[in-house]
Amino acid sequence: MAELRVPPGRAGRMRLRRSLEVARRGADLLDQKLRILRTRHEELLRAEHTARERWHERLREAELWLRRGLLLGGEEALETTASTPPAELETAWTSTMGVRHPRTASCVLPERGPDVLAPANTALFHAGAAYQEAVRAAAEYAAAGAAARAVGAELLATRQRVRALRRHWIPRLEAALAHADLALEQGEHEDAVRRRWAARGSRDDV
Known part of the structure; x- marks a missing residue:
C-alpha cells in the first residue's frame, strides 16, 4: 500500500478529500466489475463442465468401438490403419471486462485420401469416426x-483489489482526513484564542 504524503493545512485536507x-x-x-466477472465465471465453469462430460462421453464411445474392432480383427487389424496428418486447431477469441479468452475452438481434421486403405472391419471404421469426434470435443473442452x-484469475485479482481498497486504503484515507x-x-481555535489575547492586549495598552 502506498505511503500517505499529505501537505499540511487546507491544501492537504483538500487532497485527502x-x-x-x-x-x-x-x-x-471494481464492485460492478466483480459482479460481472463472477456471473461470467459461473457461466464458463458450467460450460467447461458440459464440455468435459461431452469429451468423456465421446472418448468412451471411441474406446468401445476400438475394443469391438480389436475383438473382430485382432491387434494386427490396426496395422492396416494408415497414420494421418495431425489435426489443426482453430480458436476464436473474445473478451470479458478486458480479459481476453477463447470463445470457441474447433479442429480441422484431415480427410482420408483415396489411396489410403480402409479399416479392416466396420467397428474400426466407427472407431476412427468416434475418435475424430473425441478430438473435436477435446478442443472444445480445452x-x-x-x-x-482466465476469467477466474481476473476475478481473484479484482476481488483482492476491492478488499485492499475497502479494508485498507479507504480507512487510511478516512483516518488521515479526520486527523x-x-x-x-x-x-x-488556537488562532482565535491568539487574536482575542492580542485584541485584549491592545485595549490594555490604551
Whole structure:
C-alpha cells in the first residue's frame, strides 16, 4: 500500500478529500466489475463442465468401438490403419471486462485420401469416426477450461483489489482526513484564542 504524503493545512485536507472520493468511486466500479466477472465465471465453469462430460462421453464411445474392432480383427487389424496428418486447431477469441479468452475452438481434421486403405472391419471404421469426434470435443473442452481459468484469475485479482481498497486504503484515507480536520480545527481555535489575547492586549495598552 502506498505511503500517505499529505501537505499540511487546507491544501492537504483538500487532497485527502479528492483521494478519498477517487478511492470510493474506484471501489464501486471494481464492485460492478466483480459482479460481472463472477456471473461470467459461473457461466464458463458450467460450460467447461458440459464440455468435459461431452469429451468423456465421446472418448468412451471411441474406446468401445476400438475394443469391438480389436475383438473382430485382432491387434494386427490396426496395422492396416494408415497414420494421418495431425489435426489443426482453430480458436476464436473474445473478451470479458478486458480479459481476453477463447470463445470457441474447433479442429480441422484431415480427410482420408483415396489411396489410403480402409479399416479392416466396420467397428474400426466407427472407431476412427468416434475418435475424430473425441478430438473435436477435446478442443472444445480445452477452450472452455482456458476461458474459465482466465476469467477466474481476473476475478481473484479484482476481488483482492476491492478488499485492499475497502479494508485498507479507504480507512487510511478516512483516518488521515479526520486527523487533518481535527488539526485544522485545533489550529483555527488556537488562532482565535491568539487574536482575542492580542485584541485584549491592545485595549490594555490604551
